[in-house]
Each structure stands twice: as structure tokens, then as C-alpha cells.
Amino acid sequence: MSRTVRVGCGAGMWGDDLEAPRQLAERGRIDYLMLDYLAEVTMSILQKQRSRDPSAGYARDFPSTVAGILGPILEHGVKVVADAGGVNPRGCAEATLAAAAKAGKGGQLRVGVVTGDDLLPRLDDLLAAGHALAHMETGAPLSSVRDKVVAANAYIGADGPLAALERGAHVVVTGRCADASLTLAPLRHAFGWAGDDWARMAAGMIAGHVIECGAQCTGGNCLHDWRTIPDMANIGYPIAEVSDDGSVVFTKPDGTGGRVSVQSVTEQLVYEIGDPRAYMTPDVVCDFTGLHLEQASRDHVRMTGARGTPRPEMLKVSVAYQAGWKAHGTLTYAWPDAADKARMADRVLRERLDRLGLRFDEVVSEFVGAGAAHGAVTPAGAGADAPEVMYRVGVRSANKAAVERFTREVAPLVLNGPPSVTGYQQARGKVEEVIAFWPALIRRDAVDVKVEVLQ
């Protein structure tokens, strides 16, 4: 029987189930554990934290998560690959070593650090050197928002984490690495796949794409037959069991809830993709149109047929910039005529905002229970007899004072607006900073990935 390598995904986002990494490390019979913490907006939050405290800027949960699974790591050889480093991978690695020392394992753990994705310190030099970082959709030059930029990171691929694994790291911490590359790196390490073996690169990246959102491929957020998904409270996190030929079996730990079916895996395959013939990643361009899925046994889905073409010469860059302020307020109106009352409240509020001379880039009114989720696609008259409707109103503006004043204008409607109103605890929302994204491309050779291993 040929060897297989099992990669589990124990975090599909920062804030995912804290028990999942332990479930996989202790009960998943896995070789590698990948953890994805970074959404686009996370990078700007972390960059701000670091500007206030130079030791911050990474996923604070990660060191204690690793400390909680040192047994599987040091005794059973489970290796961890995570983008927990955020904008401070070295700080994250040092905190992880400190957490291991505190747990009595000082000096034993080797932590690899992958850097080079963070372009913020180099941004002006890159622009001066002719890297325009033009907006991918509009073509506008980055200089138009340069003074508002708060983060800029290139999506790097599997080469960095692979080098760290080859140098003996038990745990690899990256910054902005493509999520699926955190799965491909272990597979290249385990099987010695050549970086230009495009079919296998694609198989590894597609396996990573399926598991990178955690339980979203094992029955979580699964529309197909959702009522019958077993034991969701104890849902199993995904494992990709990969063979050297690039075939993959998706499964989950024995004795856990959820469901791994052709349908649950297909829903995740089509999640957040563009052209399925050319799914762009830093490591390979994947073609999904030859994939074949079959239910091998209960909670085991086999995938074959991944195809790939050479990796792109350009890497994607995500630039985050400050784009004003926003706030929301909500009120709940009760039957009868709940939706009509909420709509009248909206007309009254908008007129008051106008009379105050407040101007916003956008005001969005929603009527939760009468069509907020589906917007203009909602059938006319939906929610007409709803037992209650929540009025949810939000504003956005470059003028912070206008947004602050808005937050004072919703609550008064309880006394001076339409009747049967309750649930006003959230009437006065908090003013939040708006971060916008500027997708751009940069030549691969302009991004200098560096790897070190700390002990």
C-alpha cells in the first residue's frame, strides 16, 4: 500500500473554534496541521496593533494553541504550518517559543519564520523603482491613496514554508501566505514533489482550497440536506489524505459530527472561485474542470483529476487603506404592520439627518425580516405580516463628526417616531474605521522571501 500524508485544517479564520486544533492533533492521526488566521481585513488590524506595540501584530491565540498540542508535536511528529504571524511573524515565533518554555518544553521546539510578504516598509522604494501597484480593476495608480495606506502584503506561496520544514521546523509561522499554500508546502515536503510538477501542485492547492475554511467542507454552512447533518455540536474538522499520485481523500476524525459528502466538498470547491479553468495561486494555475469526486465510504470523498499550468509571474498584493468612518443603529418594530412602521422610521430619520445638514457618502437602510438578506431579489410583499421587523440603518462618511452625530439620532425614534418599537439596546452603534482594499500585482522577483528557524 502506498504511503499517504494527512493534512488537517484546524482554523478557517481567526476566531474559529479553539478546540479544533486539539481535535485534529490528538484524534485526527494527522501528519501536518494547517491553521489559517488571516482575512484581508485582519492584516490592517494587525498592522495598527503593531504600530501601537512593536511586539504585537500577530494572532495572539496561536502561542497558547501550540502550547496545548506540544505532545502531538514533539512526541508524535505532527508539524504545524500557520499564517498566524500576521505582520509580525518573528514576534509570533518568539511568543510561541516562550509559551513552549513555560509549558516545560524550552529548548526542544524549533519554530520556522517566513517573512518578506510585508511590503509596507518598502512601499515608497517599490513605487520609486517603477512598481506602480495599479488597482487591478480600475487601473488607478496607488499614489492616489498612498497617504492613507495602512497595510500592504504580497500573497506568497509554498516555497517559504517548504524551506522552513526542510530545515527541521516543528512549527512554521508565516505572514500573508496564500491559504492553500499552507497545505501544499507540507505535501511538497513529504513527497518531494518538484515545484514545476504542475498537476501535483494543482492537486495540493485544490486540496488546500477545500480544507482551508475548516468545517465548511465537513458539513458546516452546508446547504445540501442541512437538516440531517449529524452531531453538528461536535463537528469534525477536515483532513486531506493525499497520495503521491495527487489523488486526495477528504475526511474528518473518527467519532466526530458533521458530514463529508460529494455535496459538502463540491460546495466548498465552488466557494470564492472565479474562472474554474484558471484558479490563480502563487504556486500554480489550477484547472478544476477535470476533477472527479466519488464517495469512497461514509465520510470519505475521493478526488482525482486535478490539472495545472505554470505559476504566474506576478503575485497578488493586497493594500489596505483608510476610507472613512461608519456606524449602524437598529430598532425592532412589532406586529401589526411592522415593516410599514420600520419604513416610516427610516423616512423620519433621513429627513432629520438632512435637516441637520449631515452629508454621507452612503446611507443604507435594511428591514430585517422583510428582505434584508436578499435585497432587491426579495419578492414584493415579503414580510408584510411579519411578527417583527428590525430596522437597520448604516452610514459611511469621510467626516467622522457626521458619523458620530448620526449615532445619536436613532435612539430618539423610540419616543418620537412610529409606535410598537423595542430592542433599542443597539440603537446607538459604535463609530468604526472603514478599511478598503486595493488589489494589485507585483513581479515575483520584487518580493524577497526569507526563512529562519528559531529554537
Next chain:
Amino acid sequence: MKVRLVDIAHARSGDKGNIANVGVIALEPRWYPLIVRELTVERVAAHYAGAIQGRVERFELANLHAMNFLLHGALDGGGTLSLRTDAQGKVFSTSMLRLVLDVPDAEARALGLPAAP
């Protein structure tokens, strides 16, 4: 015969910048050709009239009995700018499934399609 897409397909959606992606998957492989025939770019664009600002792109994944749609200008500027509840396009999946198809009776019977209630 009227056939609801929600009775013959499942779906998942998400975001990429100001674009929502909607994957639509046939519940039975034999229903897939009908879905490909009916869910044209024009039909989907008309369904989302007023809800999206840009064009519709359409891709086929016959191997998975699935289609992928990109709805441009769907997210009020993008996930972090949008003030909407569904800022990340998570439930465009089920708004797509609100489509109702007109299928000739003989074909509907041959395919065992469930009639809309």
C-alpha cells in the same frame, strides 16, 4: 410546469472584492443540462436587476454538475466598505435559488422534476 431552482440545486456563495461568486450545483446529475440551458447570463442578470451594478460572468463545471457565476458590482463596493448585512455575499447562494424555471411538461415528467408548490 413551474420548477423552483431551490428544489433541483444547492449553492454556496462568497466574495472577491466587489464581486459575489455563486456556485450552483445540481441535486441530481440528470438535472444539470436543464440548469445549464436555463441559467443563461441574461436570465441571471435579469434576476439580479437592481441588486448588482455590473455584468454577470458564467462558467460551467460539468464534471461537478455545477456552474459558477460572478456577479460584478454586487457588494456595495466590497466587504469592508459595504454597510449591508450581507456585506460578504454569503447569501447570494439562496437568492439565486429563488429563480423559478418554466419547463415543458413532458420534459419535466421525464426528468422527474418536482413541481413548484
